[in-house]
Amino acid sequence: MTVKTAATIATEEIVLEKPALNDGAKMWELVNDSTLDLNSPYKYLMMCEYFSETCVVAKENENLAGFITAFIPPERKDVIFVWQVGVDESYRGKGIASRMLKELFSREACKDVRYLEATVTPSNTASKALFTRFALKEDAKCFITPCFPADLFPGDDHESELTYRIGPLK
Known part of the structure; x- marks a missing residue:
């Protein structure tokens, strides 16, 4: 039996790939253990099953280090909308x-994409920086515009969402 120490774990490579269906629960657990907006487990399964071409998981062995859920809106084939970016706390600050x-x-699914869009709350400094x-890095413009005002969300605890539109991308 091989015992992994912190030193050996730190040197192992992070692999980026399309999510498999069994990654959905891991994605949900990562978000559940963070400050990110938690969606239903079903959302993560749906993204893995039907949108795997536009989603990414980062893994160290079978450990989920991070993920991106994204999709190309049917009416705008030149846009990829990044729904959520999550990185496990123990992997943050490593450029994942x-x-x-x-x-x-x-x-290949993004070959015609010229713009990245995402919505970000004003207090989400990590996403704003990302x-x-x-x-x-892409030498592209970043336009920030209002999207969903806080009063559209139920309850009193959700900030407004701003759209970040980056592009055109080469």
Whole structure:
């Protein structure tokens, strides 16, 4: 039996791939253990089953380090909408989210995509930094516009959502 120490785990490679159906529960668990907006387990299963071409998982062995759920809106084939980016707390600060975005754009399914869109709350500093850094690295413009005002959400605890539109991408 091989025992892995922290030193050996740190050197293992993170693999980026399309999610499999059994990744859905792991995605839900990662979000459930974080401050991200938790969607139903069904959403994560649906993304893995029907949108795997536009979703990414980052794994170290079978451990889920992070994921992106995204889709191409049927009416706008040149846009990929990034619904959610999640990185396990123990893997943050290692550039995994940026690598997953780059992986997403390397996919055949995204060959006609010229714009990335996502909605971000004003207090989500990690996502704001991720998307503005992505635009800078891609030498693309990043337009930030109002999307969903807070009063559209039930209850009193959801901030407004701003649309980040990055592009055109090369």
